[in-house]
Amino acid sequence: MDSTLAISDIEITVLDYESTGALHGYPDEPWQIGMVSLKGGRVDTGSMFESLLQVDINRPFNPHAPGRHGVLRDKISEAQTPQELWPQVKQR
Template structure:
């Protein structure tokens, strides 16, 4: 259990770009991006990004990102194992967040199976609960809908969606935005991790009512 307020926690926001599946080869990460959130705010100058070696394997033609332009650099990039000394402090003993955590969670667990990671916060799940009426909850679409793209672009100039660092900043800015919504200021890490639509909204509504009563 983690009863720490989310706005007081140090959270690593992580994103991987992957090759996609090309049978019989599995999907593998070719880029990682991470940013730090502290006290409810993304820290613009505290980030990590690197290409990740995947060798000469084919990429799924539908895999997003600029991997075609970077193939030579990707083939010479460090492996995830070689990056571990730099990544350890980012990933161990703190909450981790991503937009649609399935990919990130799977990669991290496969890469370092003897370590315990998390708890994991899924910004996709949270934004679906906060804005169920939106037609798309894809990260790029949500950032545009909430008018957050300019803020993200200022943090990582020259980058764009489906760059791992850009998407990590985007997920972080989205989480920062959500934590500033009415009723979200006092949510805990556990609230975010365990959030389900009915339960989460019931808790937010109750906190909002309590705040309104205190203001009377």
């Protein structure tokens, strides 16, 4: 029995996130999440999702962490927590 699947038969969801980066004394925390589904080897643009994730305004970011966290700090501090956002993520 051949257990291989053609890419056209597969649907996957790709998850990406940005994080604060590691700093001594602080855990690495996600501050942004993005998701998209691939169906039949193509991006399903209707499935795109992105959101900021709450990080305390006083929590330092690693200066080498990528992303626009510097200009988004106020919005990041007011965003939903991962636990609050989970129902939306789980639906996808």
